[in-house]
Amino acid sequence: MRRSRYFLPTLRENPAEAQIASHRLMLRAGMIRQSSAGIYSWLPLGHRVLRKIEQVVREEMNAAGCQEILMPAIQPAELWEESGRYQDYGREMLRITDRHDRPMLFGPTHEEVVTDIFRQSVRSYRDLPQNLYQIQWKFRDELRPRFGIMRGREFYMKDNYSFDIDHAGAVRSYNKMFVAYLRTFARLGLTSIPMQAESGAIGGDYSHEFIVLAYTGESAVYCDRAWLDTDPLAMGIDYEADLQPIVDEWTRLYAATDDKHDPGACTVPEDALYQGRGIEVGHIFYFGTKYSKAMGATVTDPDGVEIAVEMGSYGIGVSRLAGAIIEASHDEAGIIWPEVAAPFKVGLINLRVGDSACDGACEALYARLAEAGVEVLYDDRDERAGVKFAEMELIGLPWQVTVGPRGVKSGTAELKARAGGEAEALSFESVSARLIGG
Amino acid sequence: MRRSRYFLPTLRENPAEAQIASHRLMLRAGMIRQSSAGIYSWLPLGHRVLRKIEQVVREEMNAAGCQEILMPAIQPAELWEESGRYQDYGREMLRITDRHDRPMLFGPTHEEVVTDIFRQSVRSYRDLPQNLYQIQWKFRDELRPRFGIMRGREFYMKDNYSFDIDHAGAVRSYNKMFVAYLRTFARLGLTSIPMQAESGAIGGDYSHEFIVLAYTGESAVYCDRAWLDTDPLAMGIDYEADLQPIVDEWTRLYAATDDKHDPGACTVPEDALYQGRGIEVGHIFYFGTKYSKAMGATVTDPDGVEIAVEMGSYGIGVSRLAGAIIEASHDEAGIIWPEVAAPFKVGLINLRVGDSACDGACEALYARLAEAGVEVLYDDRDERAGVKFAEMELIGLPWQVTVGPRGVKSGTAELKARAGGEAEALSFESVSARLIGG
Numbered sequence: 023m024r025r026s027r028y029f030l031p032t033l034r035e036n037p038a039e040a041q042i043a044s045h046r047l048m049l050r051a052g053m054i055r056q057s058s059a060g061i062y063s064w065l066p067l068g069h070r071v072l073r074k075i076e077q078v079v080r081e082e083m084n085a086a087g088c089q090e091i092l093m094p095a096i097q098p099a100e101l102w103e104e105s106g107r108y109q110d111y112g113r114e115m116l117r118i119t120d121r122h123d124r125p126m127l128f129g130p131t132h133e134e135v136v137t138d139i140f141r142q143s144v145r146s147y148r149d150l151p152q153n154l155y156q157i158q159w160k161f162r163d164e165l166r167p168r169f170g171i172m173r174g175r176e177f178y179m180k181d182n183y184s185f186d187i188d189h190a191g192a193v194r195s196y197n198k199m200f201v202a203y204l205r206t207f208a209r210l211g212l213t214s215i216p217m218q219a220e221s222g223a224i225g226g227d228y229s230h231e232f233i234v235l236a237y238t239g240e241s242a243v244y245c246d247r248a249w250l251d252t253d254p255l256a257m258g259i260d261y262e263a264d265l266q267p268i269v270d271e272w273t274r275l276y277a278a279t280d281d282k283h284d285p286g287a288c289t290v291p292e293d294a295l296y297q298g299r300g301i302e303v304g305h306i307f308y309f310g311t312k313y314s315k316a317m318g319a320t321v322t323d324p325d326g327v328e329i330a331v332e333m334g335s336y337g338i339g340v341s342r343l344a345g346a347i348i349e350a351s352h353d354e355a356g357i358i359w360p361e362v363a364a365p366f367k368v369g370l371i372n373l374r375v376g377d378s379a380c381d382g383a384c385e386a387l388y389a390r391l392a393e394a395g396v397e398v399l400y401d402d403r404d405e406r407a408g409v410k411f412a413e414m415e416l417i418g419l420p421w422q423v424t425v426g427p428r429g430v431k432s433g434t435a436e437l438k439a440r441a442g443g444e445a446e447a448l449s450f451e452s453v454s455a456r457l458i459g460g
Numbered sequence: 461m462r463r464s465r466y467f468l469p470t471l472r473e474n475p476a477e478a479q480i481a482s483h484r485l486m487l488r489a490g491m492i493r494q495s496s497a498g499i500y501s502w503l504p505l506g507h508r509v510l511r512k513i514e515q516v517v518r519e520e521m522n523a524a525g526c527q528e529i530l531m532p533a534i535q536p537a538e539l540w541e542e543s544g545r546y547q548d549y550g551r552e553m554l555r556i557t558d559r560h561d562r563p564m565l566f567g568p569t570h571e572e573v574v575t576d577i578f579r580q581s582v583r584s585y586r587d588l589p590q591n592l593y594q595i596q597w598k599f600r601d602e603l604r605p606r607f608g609i610m611r612g613r614e615f616y617m618k619d620n621y622s623f624d625i626d627h628a629g630a631v632r633s634y635n636k637m638f639v640a641y642l643r644t645f646a647r648l649g650l651t652s653i654p655m656q657a658e659s660g661a662i663g664g665d666y667s668h669e670f671i672v673l674a675y676t677g678e679s680a681v682y683c684d685r686a687w688l689d690t691d692p693l694a695m696g697i698d699y700e701a702d703l704q705p706i707v708d709e710w711t712r713l714y715a716a717t718d719d720k721h722d723p724g725a726c727t728v729p730e731d732a733l734y735q736g737r738g739i740e741v742g743h744i745f746y747f748g749t750k751y752s753k754a755m756g757a758t759v760t761d762p763d764g765v766e767i768a769v770e771m772g773s774y775g776i777g778v779s780r781l782a783g784a785i786i787e788a789s790h791d792e793a794g795i796i797w798p799e800v801a802a803p804f805k806v807g808l809i810n811l812r813v814g815d816s817a818c819d820g821a822c823e824a825l826y827a828r829l830a831e832a833g834v835e836v837l838y839d840d841r842d843e844r845a846g847v848k849f850a851e852m853e854l855i856g857l858p859w860q861v862t863v864g865p866r867g868v869k870s871g872t873a874e875l876k877a878r879a880g881g882e883a884e885a886l887s888f889e890s891v892s893a894r895l896i897g898g
Contacts, residue, residue, distance in 0.1 A: 029527050029590055031581035055577050058536040058564070063577055066527045066592075089467050089504045094614050095533060095597055096554075096566070098496040113559045116534075118566075121551045121601045126496070128534070128556075128566075139493050139501055143469035152467055154504075159533055159597070163559045176532050 023366070025401040029066050031055075032413055043238050044345035045170030047357050051417045053344075060167025060175035067417060068344070070365035072178065075343050076157055078209050078362060079180045086202040086261050088153040088182050093135045095159060099125035101134035105316050116163045128161040133313050133335055136183040140331070141319040147187045150321065150331065151195060155182030157340060171341045172240075172301070178341035184334045187323065189310070192332035196228070196308045197265040199336045203232050203304050204254035204272065210343060211360030212236075212350055215249050215277045215300065232304035233279065236349035239299035244288065245277035247296045301346045308334045357418030358441050366399040368457055369419040371411070373426035375404045383430050387423065387450055394458040415440070423453055461804065463839040467504050469493075470851055481676050482783035483608030485795050489855045491782075498605025498613035505855060506782070508803035510616065513781050514595055516647050516800060517618045524640040524699050526591040526620050531573045533597060537563035539572035543754050552600045566599040571751050571773055574621040578769070579757040585625045588759065588769065589633060593620030595778060609779045610678075610739070616779035622772045625761065627748070630770035634666070634746045635703040637774045641670050641742050642692035642710065648781060649798030650674075650788055653687050653715045653738065670742035671717065674787035677737035682726065683715035685734045739784045746772045795856030796879050804837040806895055807857040809849070811864035813842045821868045825861065825888055832896040853878070861891055 031052045040046035048054045053068030064072055080090065096118065102108035116128040129135065136154060144152065157180045167175050184195035200216065207214035212234040219231040233243055235250075257268065276290045279300070288295065313319065314330040323329050339346075344363070351358045361367060368391060372384040388400045399419060401410050414422050424436040424445070435453050438445040448456070469490045478484035486492045491506030502510055518528065534556065540546035554566040567573065574592060582590065595618045605613050622633035638654065645652035650672040657669040671681055673688075695706065714728045717738070726733065751757065752768040761767050777784075782801070789796045799805060806829060810822040826838045837857060839848050852860050862874040862883070873891050876883040886894070 027525070029529075029581075029592060052581075055580060057532050057573055057576070058534075058562075061532045061534055061536075063532060063573065064530040065577070065581075066529055069528050069530050072530070087465070090507050091467075091504055092502040092507050092510070094495050094499045094501060096496075096499055096599060096614055098499075116556060116558065118554060118556050120554065121603065124496075135495055135501065138495070139503070142493060143467075143490075143503075154467060161534060165559065176534055 023397075023399050025399055026403050028399065030417075031065070032416060040170065042169050042172065042349070043352055044172060044348035047348050047352055047416070048170055048345065051357060054171060060164055060173070062171055062174060062176070067365045071344050071359075071363055072341060074363045074365070075210065075347075076178070076180075076340050079206055079338055079340060080157065082202045082206040082209070083155050083180065083182065085205075086153075086198045088155045090156065091139075091154050092156050092158060093129070093132050093139075095128055095161070096126050097129045097132075097135055099127055101138055101317075102127065105134050105137075105313055107134070114162045114164065116161045130160055130162045131335070131337075132156070132181055133183065133333075134317070137313045137317045137319045137333070140185055140314075141317060144185070144319075144321060147321050147323050151184065151186045151191055153182055153184045153195060153198075155180060155336075169240075170345060172345040174341070177339060180338040180340055182336045184336070185314075185319075186332045187321065187329070189332055192308055192310070192334055194265070196306060196334050197269045198261055199306050199334070200230065200269050200272070201254070201259055201261075201265055203306065203336075203338070205259065206338065207232060207234055207303065208254045210347060210363055212303075212343075212347065213250060214303070215243065215245050216272060217243075217277045217279060217282075218273070219305070229305060229307040230273075231279075231302050232306075233277075233300035234303050234346050234350060235298050235300050236346060237299055238349045239301040239346075241300060241302075242280035242283075243277070243296075243298055243300040244280070244283040245296050245298075246275040246290050247294050248275050249277065250296060301342070301349060302339075303343055303346050304336075304338045306334065306336045308332075352418070355412070356416035359418045359420055361420045364420050365417070366397040366419050368396060368398045368421045368423060369414040369417070370398050370400040371407075371414060371422065371424045372400070372402055373407050373410075373424060375402055377427055379430045380425055380427055383435070383450065384425050387425070387435070387454065390454050391457060394454075396457055421457060423457075461835075461837050463837055464841050466837065468855075469503065470854060478608065480607050480610065480787070481790055482610060482786035485786050485790055485854070486608055486783065489795060492609060498602055498611070500609055500612060500614070505803045509782050509797075509801055510779060512801045512803070513648065513785075514616070514618075514778055517644055517776055517778060518595065520640045520644040520647070521593050521618065521620065523643075524591075524636045526593045528594065529577075529592050530594050530596060531567070531570050531577075533566055533599075534564050535567045535570075535573055537565055539576055539755075540565070543572050543575075543751055545572070552602065554599045554601045568598055568600045569773070569775075570594070570619055571621065571771075572755070575751045575755045575757045575771070578623055578752075579755060582623070582757075582759055582769075585759050585761050589622065589624045589629055591620055591622045591633060591636075593618060593774075607678075608783060610783040612779070615777060618776040618778055620774045622774070623752075623757075624770045625759065625767070627770055630746055630748070630772055632703070634744060634772050635707045636699055637744050637772070638668065638707050638710070639692070639697055639699075639703055641744065641774075641776070643697065644776065645670060645672055645741065646692045648785060648801055650741075650781075650785065651688060652741070653681065653683050654710060655681075655715045655717060655720075656711070657743070667743060667745040668711075669717075669740050670744075671715075671738035672741050672784050672788060673736050673738050674784060675737055676787045677739040677784075679738060679740075680718035680721075681715070681734075681736055681738040682718070682721040683734050683736075684713040684728050685732050686713050687715065688734060739780070739787060740777075741781055741784050742774075742776045744772065744774045746770075790856070793850070794854035797856045797858055799858045802858050803855070804835040804857050806834060806836045806859045806861060807852040807855070808836050808838045809845075809852060809860065809862045810838070810840055811845050811848075811862060813840055815865055817868045818863055818865055821873070821888060822863050825863070825873070825892065828892050829895060832892075834895055859895060861895075 186192040216230040311330040624630040654668040749768040874883040
């Protein structure tokens, strides 16, 4: 993508309304624009990040045997009457009346809709287990939306729902999601810590929150330092196997947010206790037959007896993850994207646009990288070097390549990792090889 | 994907509520389920189709130089007060009041939001032209939703918005979309005919509707038979070049829907006049400075003068296209997907599950095709052959491979195209080669 044509309205000043790093940097980097309180448009750079994150979430859901569907945003209130939640949900639910005066709502979650699909479609235990997910915009009418997309009203979620014939099956489904979540956040370059949680408005018996560590995170967390040394991607996972030992291993270590942490009761020695900050990005629930009983989602078991299915629900805040990654990975100059979530892998800076040698070298490198499928933002504008460097630091692409008249004369460009390290003068050949290879 | 695990709730009976082919077949093939009037969930098979169509639309938008963004579903009414449309839009607009009693709405279209983004972000003619698109769920509170997703309330649209410095630029943007639309529908296996149109509620000066031919379509169309022989994909398109001659060539031929067709005035000789049926799937508008003037979206021109930008808007009904393809391509037994929109390329039928030779041959072929990236739905259920064949015909995957005990003994499977033609007995090697190659 040529910067001269790219819709990237960056801001030089820190917006006054932004109190936290991700909000400030997403506005400044031209990723988002507020439309109304807690509601944002995602501009091209932000949209690319959202799609990258969504794709990682999707791949891990598919790997764990979930199937993607898409449920409507607008739900009929009558389903929520059936489950008994319509009155309980409170003012965070955006209630709507359609032109025929039917009560509807903008879904904050989809237990009712998915249970309705299930009861219309599945009759026999033979068709279980099932695990259906969607990635979709939801709405929660927050009293005081704040922190940009971190606590917005319209937000992008992956939510899924498991259906099993019995408790043992439900635990297997829960464990798969537990492991899939650890893998998902790790692939996004985040350290996530599952913490046993009370369930909130969704209701349930057993649940874990997944908190990712970020030094500007919203809540204080305490955990065994051993968490920081464990890598969920290092384990080979077979989703057909019994995952209980893995889940036990992961839940054995101490972890608590500040509202649960009791220094008196904590058995972790002080020097082994990590104290940091974190952001909730996922939540998994087992709630048994709460919805299936209320809504009549039953199957016949092997003996021909009708039984209510066991369910769980599982959520990841996809738009929130964009903010969480920034909170976990930024510096004074801007965002530092991990490659997997970066809007482009490479920023190519032409220091002297109009100079035929520089232009030619940049165009050749740009074409070469594009051909190899490497995503490049090529700053081909006639702007001062300082402006270009500052913008590249701000938007945080993992690799920067700088091409200037002196380097071109000796056949070199400078390659620098945004995450740190020195700029290296390399031949154009080596620059290509490094960026295409890695 | 193994059929035994796939969430594919097909129906044997024609649902009473479905009056048209696409509605009936999408319900029967387990692609969609109604949630409330005009509002549907997309189940795994339908979701895959939606994603395939969306991807073709996206690729053609990107090729035409558009940039993807994502605007919110919920918009503030005040933007529509600025444009003057809030009162005019009527009861199809879903109006909402949030918890702070602010009037909001579920966007039926996004001219106001995108104009707001533009005026916040762009100051100079140097940053033009711009063309921003999104693919997103919209809501129109139809008085009588019907025909399944063809006239639903919640629907998936690609909409984009062009911004130019002057009329000539706006025409260039319009022409790019004209060509991109022809290409998009052609890639989806559809014959589309652009028809000059009055603009509807969106308002404008100049517009074309794109109608795709489908023998069960909603409206009668009349056009020069020469339309049917022209292939938009045969032309090489350079979006940087002047597209006016191409647009002129395409608008030269006669075409009209029945409300416009006047047999007296039509100059096409009767034997050259095609009479068929069609479905509107796209609409492009040029409307000049209607929104930019009302909302103050101005840039400075080269002389430093503030001028309102020229705009156009362009829509494709992505969910509607799923229905339109089915209307254009089905038979008594079910859907006939073109490969580009098919949920899977291949349906693999094991006629004797449990027979080790059949199972082994199927597993080997399934693994081989998966490895080559060919999407296969493998019917590994212990069901009667008739049930399996009927379902494969119904869901309409482009290729069917049947593996039975007799064939396996002689080392062959049967390959058949859903679109017609005889089943061919081929070696497993040849089956793989044909499916991987083509």
